[in-house]
Structure formats: C-alpha cells, structure tokens
Amino acid sequence: MPLEASSVRSTERLDAKIPGAFTPSIASITTHQTSLSQVLYERRAEYTRPRNVRIKVGSWNTGAQKGTEQDVGSWFVKGKGVEEVMAGLGVSSSGGESESGHGRESVAAQEARRTSYQPSVPHRDTGAVPAGEAIDIYALGLQEIVDVTSAAEALRPYTDPTMANRWKASLEAALPKGYQLVSEQQLIGLWLVIYASPDVLPQIKNVSTTSVGTGLMGYMGNKGAVTTRIMLGETTRLVFINSHLSAGADKASLERRNWDVAQISSRTRFDPIVDALGSSQTTGEGLGEEDFAFWFGDVNYRLQGMPGDDVRRLLTIHTKDMDQESEGRPSTSGDSGYGSKTSSEDTYDMLPPAAELDPASLQTTIASLLPHDELRQQMKQGKAFHDGWEEGPIRFLPTYKYDIGKVGVFDSSEKRRCPSWCDRILYRTRAAKQRYEELLRDREAARKRDKEMELKGMDLPGDYDVMYEYNPDTDGDTYDENDEHDVPEPEPIKTKDDLSAEILLEYYTTHMRVLSSDHKPLDAVFKLQYDAVIPKLKTAIHTEVAREIDRQENEGRPSIAIAVERATGSPSADANNKTDSAFEGVDFGDVKFAKSYRRNITIANTGRVPATFGFADRPVDKEQPAGPFPPWLSVTFDKDQDQLEKPRPDDIHQYFTLAPADVLNVELRLKIESVTSVRDLNEGDAILDEVLVLRVEDGRDHFLPIRAHWQPSALARSIDKLIKIPEGGIRKMQHQIPARGEVKWSVPREIFRLTEAIEDLTERTLAEWEMTKREGERAPWQANAGWPFFKARSSVTPEHEDELAAVYDALDCDTPFPDAFDPETRSKERVELLAEVLLTFLSSVADGVITRSLWEKLEEALTTREKTKQQIDPDDEKMAILEILATAPNHNATFLLVLSFLQNIANQITEVSRPPPDTPKTSVEMPASPQAKVRRRTLSKVPEVAIKQLIVKNFAVVFADVLVRWKEGVREKEKAAKKERMVGVLELFLSSGS
Incomplete structure (x- = not known):
C-alpha cells in the first residue's frame, strides 16, 4: 500500500515511453527569506532527536526463472536459506535446529523435492539473520525478473508491471502487518521496491525514483539502474541504487561495466527536496549529494x-559435504566479534584454530581468490566505485554461477563459467565521499606545484617526487587480506544539513539454500542512527522565529495602500451600471462595444x-498577449516612470517610486x-x-481584481441568427435565439436599418x-471617391467616439439612430459614422454575406470563364452568379440589398457631381481614388460616366473585403487575386445601375 501524497511525493515512472529515460520534473519553488532560514538552522538542536533504524538491503538476479517469486519472502523477509557454515559477516551457526527441535531439512532432501511451484528454501529453517519486525526498512533490488536477452522485452516501448505485481504480492504476504510500500520503480527486468514499518513510515518524506538505461545503444533498459531517494526525518538523505551492469569476462566487457557505472552516476537526477513547511531546499539532486548511499545488484x-x-574444484571441496559439516564443524564465517558457536562446550585447548589461520578453511580459500576480483581491482585503480x-x-562463497536446483554445484553446463562474486552490496557515506574529494584536491594541488617548479627550472628536492607522484591507474588503497577479518565499526558523519548520523554494517551474507536461480541472493543489514526532525517542534520554532523577524522587518519594509474609486461616484460611470458594494476591486459595471469606460485608483505610500x-x-x-x-x-x-539605472526583473515594465505619504493617481480605461x-x-x-498584480520591491504583492458585465451585441453573429432577432434588438432577447423556423426577416434587420439611414443621410x-x-x-466625395465609406475608421475623430458607441448601442437595442447623435453633429459626420458602423458590422458577420462555400463555387465559375476567354453578356454573367448565390437565400437577399444600397449611393453622388452641360471636358475635376488605383485611359471620356466608374471602383474595393469570408491560411498573393475577382463581381452589378 503506497504512502499518501501528503507525506510522500512518489514519482513512479512505470509508464515511461523510453526505458531508462529521465524526465526531470519542474518543481514549484518557494524561497524563504535568508534570515528566517539561518535562524531556524541555528536552532535545529531544539527540534531534532536521535533515532535508530535498521535497514535490510537485498539483491538477487532471478534469471527470469519461473517460480522465483515464491522464495523472496522466505529469504529476504524471514532470513531463511543461509548456510551458516559458509555464510558471511555477522552470521553464526545455529546448529540447524528449529524451534520444534527437529533438524533443518538436509541438502539432499531439499534438492530432491525442489519444483517451481513451491518455495525452495529448506523446511524447518528458523532464519539466521534479522527478520520480520526487527527490520525497519526493507530495500529489495531484483534483476532479470523478465528475460532481458529477449529483443521483444528490451525494445518494448513501455515497462510491463505484470511480473513486478507478482513479486510485490509475495513480498507483502511475508511482511509483518502494517508495513507499507514507500516506492517502486521498474526498468524492464530491474525492479526496486522499498517498504517501511508503521513507526518509521511517518518519518519518510521526499521520495523520488528514477531510472537510467545503459544497455542497447547506451540508453535501453536491458542494462542500467533503478534508483530511489528518500529522506528520513527531514535531515538524512538515503539513496538506494539497484543496478545490472554489462556481462562478459573479456576486457571490453570490463570497460563497459565501468562505463555503465559512470553513466548511472552522472545521469541520475532526483526531484527537489521540499521540507515540512513547503519550502524547496534544492532544485534537484544527483548522486553524491546524499548522506548514505547503497549500491547493489548484479554488477557482473x-x-x-x-x-x-x-576455481570450481577449489570451492567444491567446501560444498560437497555441507550436511556433514553443518552437523559437526564450527562456522567458518569468521565473524570476529559476533562469536562463533562450536558444536560442544569443550575446553579452550580443544577449540579449532581461527578460520583465517587454517590453510584448509573456506575463509583462506576466499582470501586467495579476492585479489583477483575485478571490482576490487577497479576500485584500487580508480576506475569504478573509487569515490x-x-x-x-x-x-x-561466490554468488554466481550455480546449477539451478542445487545448493553448491557450480556451473556444470558446457560453458562451465568461472564462479564469481557478481552480486554485491556497496555503501557510501557523505564523509567517505568528502574524503575522496579532499584527496583529489590535494593531488591536484601537488600536481600544480610540480608544474610550477618545472617551469621555473627547479629540481624537486630529495624525495619530493616520491611523496607526490601519483598514477591514477595503479595507485590506491593497497589490498590487505586482513581487512576481510576486521569487524566494521560505526562510522559517524555530518549530514548535508550538518546534523549527526552514523552507520554500522551488522550482517553481509548470501542465502546458499535458495535454489531457484543460478545466482544466490544476498543481503546486508545496516544499523543507522540519525537526528530526526520532530515536525511539531520545528513548526512551533518556525512560527516563533517568523513572528519575531516579521516584527523587526515590517518597520523598515515598504508599504502601500490602494484606494479604488467606486463606480457610482465616477462621472464617467453609466447611470445603469450595477455595482456590488462588497466587491473590493474595480467594477466597470455593464460594458458595451466601442464605448470607453474609465475608473480611477489612488496608490499611496503608507510606510516609513x-x-x-x-x-x-x-x-x-x-492565445493571450503577455x-x-x-x-x-x-x-x-x-507621474513619469522611474529612469532605471540597473536591470530589474523582466516581468515588470514600468516602475514608480513614491516617497512616504506621497500618492500616485492611475486611470484604468x-x-x-x-x-x-x-x-x-x-x-x-x-x-x-x-486580477492585476502590483508588485512592491522588498514588500508584498497587492492584487487588484477587475471585472465588468458584458452586454450582448449583434456583431459577430451569423446571417441565420441575425434574421431571427425580433424587434427590440439582441439585448431584449437576453442571449436566447429563437428556435429554427421563427425567422423574422429576409435579411438582417440591422443591415436594413443601417443602409436605409445611410441613404437618407x-x-x-x-x-x-x-x-x-x-x-x-472640394466636396467630400471629390476628395475621396469611396466616400462615405472609409477603411480603418479614418473618419472617426476622438470627439465622435461616444457617438459611434451610441450608434452600436442603438443597433443592438433597436432604437432610432438620430438619438445617438449630438444635435450639433452635421449630416456629413453622421453619415460617415453610420458608414463606419455598416462596414464593421458586415466584416463581423460570422459566416460572411458570401460564405466560404459560396465563394468557392463563384470562384470556380469565374476561373472557368477566364480560361475560356469568351465574351459573355453582362446580364448572362450576373444571372450565373445569382444562380449560385440563390442556393443560400438569406445570404443572397442580403447581398442584393447591399448592391441596391450601393447603387443608390453611387447614383446620388454621381448626379450631384455631374458637371454643367457647357463645361469643357478638360476642366472637369475627377474625384480622388485612394481606395483603388485607376488608370486614366481606362475611364470613359464622358465626365459623368467616368465619375461613376471611379465611385463604383472604390465602393467595390472597400466592400470586397467585408462581404466575403476567404479561406483561412491563404497566402497574400493568392488572397489579392481572389479579392480582385470579387471586385470585378461588384463592379459588374454596380456599373449597370442608374
């Protein structure tokens, strides 16, 4: 059962798309003031207490063998399967007696009954290492729980948790009641799981898991590591690394194993550490920043x-008669301090010699083989695990390779592999890592001194070169076989948070009597003492410190106040605006299209x-602009903004500084x-x-809510919706569009009202x-042949802005347009404002007067005609166009209304622009044509006809943009060609009117 999110931030990545890929999370970081952190740190002794935990670390390469999961509870949780006569550190012989008095099952009987359907450990085995509730944290790393030699498994784009779930079920069935899952991480065949006791569980925080693949192509998960970082008591970082390194006995394989170690060390990254107060202490950590690390697995x-x-013959001497040895011989584990038990209580002179002094003992044999161990050699040469x-x-005994189903029979297959200690459990403390780094610094300093002396031409004095000469390939700690018999002593360290901790290795052994894999499982038990944070004490001290610091800092901290003008007191507020007296921000009330609303706020410096x-x-x-x-x-x-002398944060573009008691007035529009x-x-x-954020340097942020209530507009709606709006306008409907069939008009009433008003004006x-x-x-239409239709609102001056907004409001409320204008506003200015509203309204129609689909049909017909180069009668061409538009009756009727309207306007302007009969043609002033480029020679020689041509051309250019909805994503050149065709269509219809 996993920890709850409130206590542990688990980052399981069982669904990673690329095995071994690491995606660093983006953590939310809250930074406390430095002074608060410093004072809290100085008082850490007040909220920490010493605490002891016992950690069991286990490793096993299961070889993807069927039924291996049935053994895991017996050996790892219950401590069974240890052959005491050839066990490891801390294990003494129990005489093979069970609690019931019956001897433990013999090797022969165990091997004879072994199947893949039941546990392979001996019957009546009481266990030889700490087990059950004696362990506080169980950390188990398995390798090859699936067949990693299979290409299908190695290249699988996801990790299948099915096999891991079987192992988890077996583990949880054997664990004591109340132990819960802390973390789980799988990478193909690698699986790492950690469980904690009910007492220790609340002390575990900041769980972060990750994986690094180093297999195929350097990143696939058939080789690599799965890693978990936990934090005990908010003070002590523990890292567990379960790895499976490259196999092979040749030199290239050895170098690849070293490469795997370097890749795992450099690519492993954890999530940031977050303390109990929600403050992030880090931005993410890698290996080497922890207090204690445990690296285990099949390192190969x-x-x-x-x-x-x-080697097989030498070791078989010690394994062939295990049953007889276990009955009468003392343990050869050489625990040196944990006490070897003999088979009887004989006198001192009858005791056998110490195992390490007996040339025929197992320990002597092991001591003769260990100098050839590659791992120890690589550590000595500074190539792997040397830091x-x-x-x-x-x-x-070596953990690899055994015949499956046998206790002590080494590889009898054709390959007859050399036994080796492939499976290992290593550990590292912060102090050991620091000692290594200090050694590197000393060596680098010595190298620089040597180089400086050489450059100066000075000879090294005496034995100076001997003292500081260092070869990283050969130098290192010398191997001493007596080290194998030293009893580990507790190693005290200072944690990363400068608190006390210490670790002691109590047990390190294999479980020889587990038969279901060609590897023997091994485990180690560590006793760890650390200074645990007591959350309640820390919270109380944090509150006390924060209160005192706030009191001291507030006196010298910048402080401002914001006063908001209420809408009812503003001269620019609408009489109909509804305000909420409980609202603390700026309320603009009801707002409408094109109308400006203003509110004022005052910012005052209320500090010292x-x-x-x-x-x-x-x-x-x-989608929103920054x-x-x-x-x-x-x-x-x-007030003018500050002239900045030094760079400031990019998220603030204008800075203002107020002296104490000074104020700044701000207008919001x-x-x-x-x-x-x-x-x-x-x-x-x-x-x-x-919500606007007003940020004060060295002070707190102020939040200013802004709100307004939108009044619906007839703009930006489709033709089909517009023709259903009844008298009274869109506001009267309160967003409710009548159902299909309740059509009120043949064309949108808004367009009809606008065109009618523009004609009259x-x-x-x-x-x-x-x-x-x-x-x-010059008349307005002489200055611009497109009058009264201008692009880009060129005719709307600031003083007419309110009138323009009132016209839109009259359109939405179905009220008379004259009421929108000031009585002093002339007809010319009124017609220009209405023309601007018409253009905006037409361009806003959601589907356009001529929709995309209608235009595609029109363009196809026009393109076909252009390709044939046939002269077609204008009336026939118009009929062809109208037949296409007739497929959308409401759009067709709206198009014809606009055409009729434009013809009437053009005829009115042409009539008033007609020169007197006796005026010479050369003296007739032609209107300017800013909207359309027209060559003089293309115009009629009849003045009034030429004037009409100019007006029509300009009208066509302006309205081609607002009537048609072009297809999105069209390039500018293509769009220009489409517009030119539409201009031709409009000219065709408008030129024939009289």
Missing part, C-alpha cells in the same frame, strides 16, 4: 585471469521608507473594440474578469452641401 565483475575449472564506496568483508512598485505580468496562455494588463484595458499614470473579443464574449468563451448631406458650399471648396 568477475575473477580476472582465473581458470574456471580450478568513497565501501563493501563489507566477503566471507561467503520609499516604495518602488510596478504592475507585474499576468500568467497568461498562448503583459501586466489584458488587451481591453489600458492604464495611464499621472476599458474598451472592447476587437470583433474577435466580441465573438468570444457573446458566446461566453471569455469574461471580463482579471447621404441625400441630406448632398443637399446641405449644395446649399452651403463655398467657391473652390
């Missing part, structure tokens, strides 16, 4: 240069020191003028709700011009 180092047959790693005394502040960037997604303010809000200040925003607001995909403007024009003054 062999006995170098040893004939396999000779502080240690191993307990090896007093047990100058305050520097600015609005910080909002966290926005990809910056401190949303696109519909602009902000102006009544909200205006919706983007059709895209209107569409999103109408559909409910966006809301006018934001155009006629009035022309009449007023005739009555009030001054000699030499």
Whole structure:
C-alpha cells in the first residue's frame, strides 16, 4: 500500500515511453527569506532527536526463472536459506535446529523435492539473520525478473508491471502487518521496491525514483539502474541504487561495466527536496549529494585471469559435504566479534584454530581468490566505485554461477563459467565521499606545484617526487587480506544539513539454500542512527522565529495602500451600471462595444521608507498577449516612470517610486473594440474578469481584481441568427435565439436599418452641401471617391467616439439612430459614422454575406470563364452568379440589398457631381481614388460616366473585403487575386445601375 501524497511525493515512472529515460520534473519553488532560514538552522538542536533504524538491503538476479517469486519472502523477509557454515559477516551457526527441535531439512532432501511451484528454501529453517519486525526498512533490488536477452522485452516501448505485481504480492504476504510500500520503480527486468514499518513510515518524506538505461545503444533498459531517494526525518538523505551492469569476462566487457557505472552516476537526477513547511531546499539532486548511499545488484565483475575449472574444484571441496559439516564443524564465517558457536562446550585447548589461520578453511580459500576480483581491482585503480564506496568483508562463497536446483554445484553446463562474486552490496557515506574529494584536491594541488617548479627550472628536492607522484591507474588503497577479518565499526558523519548520523554494517551474507536461480541472493543489514526532525517542534520554532523577524522587518519594509474609486461616484460611470458594494476591486459595471469606460485608483505610500512598485505580468496562455494588463484595458499614470539605472526583473515594465505619504493617481480605461473579443464574449468563451498584480520591491504583492458585465451585441453573429432577432434588438432577447423556423426577416434587420439611414443621410448631406458650399471648396466625395465609406475608421475623430458607441448601442437595442447623435453633429459626420458602423458590422458577420462555400463555387465559375476567354453578356454573367448565390437565400437577399444600397449611393453622388452641360471636358475635376488605383485611359471620356466608374471602383474595393469570408491560411498573393475577382463581381452589378 503506497504512502499518501501528503507525506510522500512518489514519482513512479512505470509508464515511461523510453526505458531508462529521465524526465526531470519542474518543481514549484518557494524561497524563504535568508534570515528566517539561518535562524531556524541555528536552532535545529531544539527540534531534532536521535533515532535508530535498521535497514535490510537485498539483491538477487532471478534469471527470469519461473517460480522465483515464491522464495523472496522466505529469504529476504524471514532470513531463511543461509548456510551458516559458509555464510558471511555477522552470521553464526545455529546448529540447524528449529524451534520444534527437529533438524533443518538436509541438502539432499531439499534438492530432491525442489519444483517451481513451491518455495525452495529448506523446511524447518528458523532464519539466521534479522527478520520480520526487527527490520525497519526493507530495500529489495531484483534483476532479470523478465528475460532481458529477449529483443521483444528490451525494445518494448513501455515497462510491463505484470511480473513486478507478482513479486510485490509475495513480498507483502511475508511482511509483518502494517508495513507499507514507500516506492517502486521498474526498468524492464530491474525492479526496486522499498517498504517501511508503521513507526518509521511517518518519518519518510521526499521520495523520488528514477531510472537510467545503459544497455542497447547506451540508453535501453536491458542494462542500467533503478534508483530511489528518500529522506528520513527531514535531515538524512538515503539513496538506494539497484543496478545490472554489462556481462562478459573479456576486457571490453570490463570497460563497459565501468562505463555503465559512470553513466548511472552522472545521469541520475532526483526531484527537489521540499521540507515540512513547503519550502524547496534544492532544485534537484544527483548522486553524491546524499548522506548514505547503497549500491547493489548484479554488477557482473568477475575473477580476472582465473581458470574456471580450478576455481570450481577449489570451492567444491567446501560444498560437497555441507550436511556433514553443518552437523559437526564450527562456522567458518569468521565473524570476529559476533562469536562463533562450536558444536560442544569443550575446553579452550580443544577449540579449532581461527578460520583465517587454517590453510584448509573456506575463509583462506576466499582470501586467495579476492585479489583477483575485478571490482576490487577497479576500485584500487580508480576506475569504478573509487569515490568513497565501501563493501563489507566477503566471507561467503561466490554468488554466481550455480546449477539451478542445487545448493553448491557450480556451473556444470558446457560453458562451465568461472564462479564469481557478481552480486554485491556497496555503501557510501557523505564523509567517505568528502574524503575522496579532499584527496583529489590535494593531488591536484601537488600536481600544480610540480608544474610550477618545472617551469621555473627547479629540481624537486630529495624525495619530493616520491611523496607526490601519483598514477591514477595503479595507485590506491593497497589490498590487505586482513581487512576481510576486521569487524566494521560505526562510522559517524555530518549530514548535508550538518546534523549527526552514523552507520554500522551488522550482517553481509548470501542465502546458499535458495535454489531457484543460478545466482544466490544476498543481503546486508545496516544499523543507522540519525537526528530526526520532530515536525511539531520545528513548526512551533518556525512560527516563533517568523513572528519575531516579521516584527523587526515590517518597520523598515515598504508599504502601500490602494484606494479604488467606486463606480457610482465616477462621472464617467453609466447611470445603469450595477455595482456590488462588497466587491473590493474595480467594477466597470455593464460594458458595451466601442464605448470607453474609465475608473480611477489612488496608490499611496503608507510606510516609513520609499516604495518602488510596478504592475507585474499576468500568467497568461498562448492565445493571450503577455503583459501586466489584458488587451481591453489600458492604464495611464499621472507621474513619469522611474529612469532605471540597473536591470530589474523582466516581468515588470514600468516602475514608480513614491516617497512616504506621497500618492500616485492611475486611470484604468476599458474598451472592447476587437470583433474577435466580441465573438468570444457573446458566446461566453471569455469574461471580463482579471486580477492585476502590483508588485512592491522588498514588500508584498497587492492584487487588484477587475471585472465588468458584458452586454450582448449583434456583431459577430451569423446571417441565420441575425434574421431571427425580433424587434427590440439582441439585448431584449437576453442571449436566447429563437428556435429554427421563427425567422423574422429576409435579411438582417440591422443591415436594413443601417443602409436605409445611410441613404437618407447621404441625400441630406448632398443637399446641405449644395446649399452651403463655398467657391473652390472640394466636396467630400471629390476628395475621396469611396466616400462615405472609409477603411480603418479614418473618419472617426476622438470627439465622435461616444457617438459611434451610441450608434452600436442603438443597433443592438433597436432604437432610432438620430438619438445617438449630438444635435450639433452635421449630416456629413453622421453619415460617415453610420458608414463606419455598416462596414464593421458586415466584416463581423460570422459566416460572411458570401460564405466560404459560396465563394468557392463563384470562384470556380469565374476561373472557368477566364480560361475560356469568351465574351459573355453582362446580364448572362450576373444571372450565373445569382444562380449560385440563390442556393443560400438569406445570404443572397442580403447581398442584393447591399448592391441596391450601393447603387443608390453611387447614383446620388454621381448626379450631384455631374458637371454643367457647357463645361469643357478638360476642366472637369475627377474625384480622388485612394481606395483603388485607376488608370486614366481606362475611364470613359464622358465626365459623368467616368465619375461613376471611379465611385463604383472604390465602393467595390472597400466592400470586397467585408462581404466575403476567404479561406483561412491563404497566402497574400493568392488572397489579392481572389479579392480582385470579387471586385470585378461588384463592379459588374454596380456599373449597370442608374
């Protein structure tokens, strides 16, 4: 049962797509003030207490053998299967007696009954190493729980947890009640699992698991390591590394094993450490930053240069009569301090000699083989595991390779592999790692001194060269076989947090009587003492320290206050705006398209020191522009921003500094003028709700909520929806569009109202011009043949902004347009504003007056005609176009309404622009044509006809953009060609009107 998320942040990656791949997580980091951390650290003795735990580390290469999972509970959890007469550190002979008095099952009987359907450990075995509740933390690493030699398994894009679940079930069935899963990590055949007792479980935090593949192509998971980092009591970092290194007995395989170790060491990365207060202490750690590390697994180092047959014969002497030895001979484990038990209580002179002094003993044989062990050689030569790693005394037989189903029969197959200690358990302390790094620094300093003396031409004095000469390939700690008989002593260290801890290796042995794999499992028991953090004490001290620091710092900390103008007190507020007196931010009330709304806030320095502040960037997604303010809000200040002398954080663009008691007035202006925003607001995909962040340097952030209530608009809706809006306008409907069939109009009423009003005002403007024009003054339509339709709102001046917004409001509420204008506004200005609204409205129609599908059909017909180069009668061409448009009746009717409207406007302007009959043609002034480039020679020689041509051309260019919905993603050159065809269509219809 895994730990709850509140106590452990497990980072299992069983679903990693690439075995061995490591994806560092992005952790949320909260930084405490340095002073708080320092004071809390100085008082750490007040919230830590010594605590002891016992850790059992186990390793086994199961060889993907069927039924091996049935043995794991017996040997790893219950400590069974140890052959005491040839066991390791800390194991003494029990005489083979069970609690019931019956002797343990013999080797022959055990081998005879062995099957893959039941545990292979001896019957009536009481266990020889600490087990059950005597262990606080169980850390088990298995190798080859699946067949890693299979290409299908090695190249599988995911890790199959099926086999791991079987092992987990067997383990949990054997574990004492209450032990829970701390972490689990699998990489193909590698599996690492950690369980903790109920007492220790609450002390475990910051669990992080990862994997590194070093197999095929250097990263596949058929070889590599799975690693877990845990933290005990918020003070002591423990790392468990289960590895399976490259196999093979040749030199290239040895070098590849060393490479595997280096890759695992450099590529392993853990998640940041987060303490009980939610503060991240690190940004992620690698190997070497822990307090204690345990590296175990099938490291595959062999006995170098040893004939396999000779080694087998030598070791078989000690294994062939194990039953007889266990009954009468003392243990040869040589525990040196744990006490070897003899078969009887004889006098001192009858005791056998110590095993290490007996040339025929197992320990003497082991001592003769260990100098040839590749792992020890590589450590000595500084090529692998030389940076502080240690191993307990090896007093047990090689763990590899045995015949499956046999206790002590070494490889009898054709390959007859040389027995080797392939499976190992190493450990390292922070102190050992630091000693190694200090040694490196000393050697580097000596090398630099030598180099400096050589450059100066100085001879090394006396034995100076002997003292400092170092060869990394040969130098190192010399091997002493007596080291094998030393009893490990507790090693005290200082943790990364400068707290006390110590570790003692109590047991290190193999389980020879486990028969289900060609490797023998081995385990080690460590006793660990550490200073554990007591969370309640730490929280209390943290609160006390933080309160005192806050009291001291607040007096010299910048402080500001924000005063918000209420909407009801603002002269720019609408009378209909609804406000919420409980709302603490800026409430703009009801807002409409194109209308500006203003609110004011005042920022005052209420502290004793100058305050520097600015609005910080909002966290926005990809679709929203970055910056401190949303696109519909602009902000102006009544004070110049600071001139920065040094770089500041990039998330603040304007800084302001206020002296104590000084104030800054800020105006917030909200205006919706983007059709895209209107569409999103109408559909409910966006809301006018934001929070501005005012960041004070060395002070706290202030949050200013901004909100407004959107009033629906007829803009950005489809033709089909517009024709269903009844009298009273879109606001009256309260977002409810009538059901299909409740069509009110043949064309959108808004377009009809606008075109009708523009026609009337155009006629009035022309009449007023005739009555009030001054000699030499050019008429608006002479200055621009596209009048009154201008692109980019060129005719709307700031003083007419409110009138433009009122026109949109009249359109949405179905109220008379004249009410939207100031009585003093002339007809010319009114018609230009209405024309601007018409263009905006047409361009906002969601599907366009001519939809994409209609245009594709039109363009196909037009392209076909262009290719044939046939002269077609204009009336026939118009009929062909109308037949296509007739497939969408409402769009067709709207198109014809706009055409009729434009023809009437063009005819009115042409009529008033007609020169007197006797005017010479050369003296007729032609209107300017800013919207369309027209060559003079293409115009008619009849002045009034030429004027009409210019007007039509400009109208066609302007309305081609607003009537058609082009396909998205079209290149500019292609879009220009499409627009030119649409301009031709409009000219075709408009030129024939009179």
